[in-house]
Amino acid sequence: MGVDLQMTIIMDRAETPVLTGDGALKTPYRPRIVGVGTAASDTIYTQTEVLDAFGITDPKIRSVFVNSAIDTRHLTLPDPDADGVRNPEPQGDLLDKHKSMAVRMGVDALNACLKRAGAELSDLRHLCCVSSTGFLTPGLSALMIRELGIDRHCSRSDIVGMGCNAGLNALNVVSGWSAAHPGELAVVLCTEACSAAYAMDSSMRTAVVNSLFGDGAGAIALMSGPGDEASGTSEGPTILKLASCIIPEAVDAMRYDWDRELDRFSFYLDPQIPYVVGAHAEIVVDRLLGDTGLRRSDIRHWLVHSGGKKVIDAVIVNLGLTRYDLRHTVGVLRDYGNVSSGSFIFSYERLLDEQVTRPGDYGVLMTMGPGSTLETALVQW
Numbered sequence: 001m002g003v004d005l006q007m008t009i010i011m012d013r014a015e016t017p018v019l020t021g022d023g024a025l026k027t028p029y030r031p032r033i034v035g036v037g038t039a040a041s042d043t044i045y046t047q048t049e050v051l052d053a054f055g056i057t058d059p060k061i062r063s064v065f066v067n068s069a070i071d072t073r074h075l076t077l078p079d080p081d082a083d084g085v086r087n088p089e090p091q092g093d094l095l096d097k098h099k100s101m102a103v104r105m106g107v108d109a110l111n112a113c114l115k116r117a118g119a120e121l122s123d124l125r126h127l128c129c130v131s132s133t134g135f136l137t138p139g140l141s142a143l144m145i146r147e148l149g150i151d152r153h154c155s156r157s158d159i160v161g162m163g164c165n166a167g168l169n170a171l172n173v174v175s176g177w178s179a180a181h182p183g184e185l186a187v188v189l190c191t192e193a194c195s196a197a198y199a200m201d202s203s204m205r206t207a208v209v210n211s212l213f214g215d216g217a218g219a220i221a222l223m224s225g226p227g228d229e230a231s232g233t234s235e236g237p238t239i240l241k242l243a244s245c246i247i248p249e250a251v252d253a254m255r256y257d258w259d260r261e262l263d264r265f266s267f268y269l270d271p272q273i274p275y276v277v278g279a280h281a282e283i284v285v286d287r288l289l290g291d292t293g294l295r296r297s298d299i300r301h302w303l304v305h306s307g308g309k310k311v312i313d314a315v316i317v318n319l320g321l322t323r324y325d326l327r328h329t330v331g332v333l334r335d336y337g338n339v340s341s342g343s344f345i346f347s348y349e350r351l352l353d354e355q356v357t358r359p360g361d362y363g364v365l366m367t368m369g370p371g372s373t374l375e376t377a378l379v380q381w
Helices: 002-014 047-053 059-066 091-117 140-148 163-180 204-210 273-289 309-319 327-336 340-354
Strands: 032-039 044-046 072-074 124-131 155-160 185-192 216-223 238-246 254-259 264-269 299-304 362-369 373-380
Touching: 032 091, 032 238, 032 340, 044 047, 047 059, 059 204, 072 327, 091 124, 091 140, 091 185, 091 216, 091 264, 124 140, 124 163, 124 340, 140 155, 140 185, 155 163, 163 185, 163 216, 163 238, 163 254, 163 340, 163 362, 163 373, 185 340, 204 264, 216 340, 238 273, 273 309, 273 362, 273 373, 299 309, 299 327, 299 340, 309 327, 327 340, 340 362
Parallel strands: 124 155, 124 185, 299 362
Antiparallel strands: 032 216, 044 072, 185 216, 238 373, 254 264, 362 373
16 A cells, blocks of 8 residues: 555656746646745945945935935945944955855744745755855855754755846746645745945945845745645745746846955946846746737736836836836835845735735746846746
8 A cells, every 4th residue: 555655656746747948837736935034134224324334425426326216225334443434344254244144134034934834944845045145155055954953854955146036046946846846845045145245435336236235035935736725825826937038148247256456256237237138028028928828918916126226117118017017126126225136025025915916816027137137937826
């Protein structure tokens, strides 16, 4: 009897393909999002407070901050010295900051996510950690397992260096894992200590970056099963399909690389990147909806990465959306800034808290980042 049962389980899993080439999840065990949680660092700054903290008086740079559509951000800035000056932190200190902050925010976001999913740490079977604001070996997933005492047999993965689009890259990978392991809980954890990638100087290059990013972590729990009862909750959607688009000619438009003058890593954003990304949004969304019979007008919920005011405006124009459609994206940018890979999770959490989703509603998740890359997911409640 035991052998027959084991054979049945093996056959069921063998007959469950994970992902097809077009990105559709061709499986009876489609993953459902069953929980979400977010966290941020402790200290909140207004844009003016950041400028004043570093004594920035250049009118052009102050204008970049003030006109960013950001009110507040969570940041962990260096303490002022005896003269009230906040000196730049060496790269080694920034790596230490990333390690401690990423774990601390990650713990809070993961616990909040599991609580909303009605799950315990002991239920976790796969943990995928995403970060681009520092490099760790062993990876963040191993540090999280040690910090929280998660079962040592929990499988894990780390996605490092893919940037702001990486949350949906991770969702793609973990959706495949979830489809292949029905009834088992997986979590995607994006934790970005953007304060650990902060380089304040008088250049416009760093001003654009420093006016934008904030600290934050977001976690999404996934589970698949033969029916909705496997998830234990009805508030989260099923993941139906994913689609990607990379723009090779813009590979250098967004990057985090070594700055020889500053002797540290530094972000770079090409001023034209919002328009480049916006111009490709239509292409990737059309691919996502292709062969589904859906039109853009059938999508009720749009959750787009809070990449910046110009990025949001470009997506709205090119997809024919309204600011109401992206109200949560705009709100997250206003209250947190760009929290990199976890931004769309903050928007998703706000949508759920709004309690406006209905069974049958379709939604599109969209992130963008270095590559230059756009990632999308089609979901249904």
